Amino acid sequence: MNDYFRTKARQNDSSGVSKCVIASKDGALVGYLCWNNAAVTKTGLDPADARGLPGYPLPAILISRLAVDKTFQGQGIAGEMLRWAFEKAVALSNDQTAPGFRFIFVDAIDENAERFYKKYGFKPFIDKPSSLYISIETIKKAGAPAP
Helix, strand or coil: CHHHHHHHHHHHHHHCCCEEEEEEECCEEEEEEEEEEEEECHHHCCHHHHCCCCCCCEEEEEEEEEEECHHHCCCCHHHHHHHHHHHHHHHHHHCCCCCCCCEEEEECCCHHHHHHHHHCCCEEECCEEEEEEEEHHHHHHHCCCCC
């Protein structure tokens, strides 16, 4: 968590590569979420999710980093940050002037991360199980719970 935040987060944010949002508690940095635009292909999607979609790359949001300080892990902070991202994504998808996108995806760093994302409705890509996705429609149907 610390290495990326210290060495890359600000640089990526200021260059427009990704945006990083921090979570704080009593003035202390407890975690962060970095995200950016990306694209996915329908070939790795569950067939039901791919039905009717074009064959070219589909616009998506990539959550490139989601980290919580070890001191604060197990307190629901990662879930709150993810719910915040869902809420923002739904707002963007409803904005008629914002670019379109169909999915949010992540590359899970390990099996614990995979379990975490699956708990929130993410599905693994068929061709790369450690990469997971969720459709914006799935989030909307679930009500995009606020943190």
